[in-house]
Amino acid sequence: MPQDRTLLHTGDQLRVERVVMHALPPQWSPCYQVASARLVLPARGATEFRLADQTRVLDGVTVLRLPPGQAYQLKPCGAATRASIVVSARPGIDDALASAPSAWLLAPRALWLLRRHWRALARDPLRAGPLTPALLQHALQQALPADPSPTAVLRAQRFIVARTDTDARWLLQDVADAACCSLFHLARSFRRHTGLSLHGYRQRLRLAVALQRLEDGERDLAGLAHDLGFSSQSHLGAAFQRGLGVTPAQARRELGR
Incomplete structure (x- = not known):
């Protein structure tokens, strides 16, 4: 490779x-x-x-x-x-x-x-x-x-990963459809094997993608928030502060220095 x-x-x-x-x-x-x-x-x-x-x-x-x-x-x-x-x-x-x-x-x-x-x-x-x-x-x-994941959880991960920064407007039922099982079954299995809810997993991925884009020099925070499915720039900032302990602007400065 x-x-x-x-x-x-x-x-x-x-x-x-x-x-x-x-x-x-x-x-x-x-x-x-x-x-x-x-x-x-x-x-x-x-x-x-x-x-x-x-x-x-x-x-x-x-x-x-x-x-x-x-x-x-x-x-x-x-x-x-x-x-x-x-x-x-x-x-x-x-x-x-x-x-x-x-x-x-x-x-x-x-x-x-x-x-x-x-x-x-x-x-x-x-x-x-x-x-x-x-x-x-x-x-x-x-x-x-x-834990090692069953097929349904892997399908769900693939679906969420592929759409984290390209297609923010999807529903949890869409993930279940992609995983070929009920949302109830998927939610229970996903948490059992990863320790996270579907929303919690998506949130961590969104913050990871945001970090990468900030490291690449992204300056449009409102556009970044929109691309990742946050309701506003302030919503993104609050999630950043809560999860990482820094603001998006602070992260960009440190990663870009």
């Missing part, structure tokens, strides 16, 4: 890279194998991972953990270029990265802290300081562990 790798940090414990995967048709890649324990964190777009007998969606808020020797395949969600942050552990490091494969849904505040650090690493690694295991542990402690 065509990709570009940029080394952000390398040290005694962790190696941090930004991996950009270019637009490809929506089909599964050849089978790859993980060389060392790693975390795959969201940066831009979404990708599906096939791991043995389960499929995971690496969207804007999901962290995927892969142990050494794990076989996997990739498939793009949508045609856009995708990017992720890959954190690899040095051989012999006995920490959270060496455990069995699992996934978490990042809290908005944790996502903000991580994205701010990645941006600082890309600009000036020496000034930013390394991405430490402690920072990762802090982010994961605030995250929700996500």
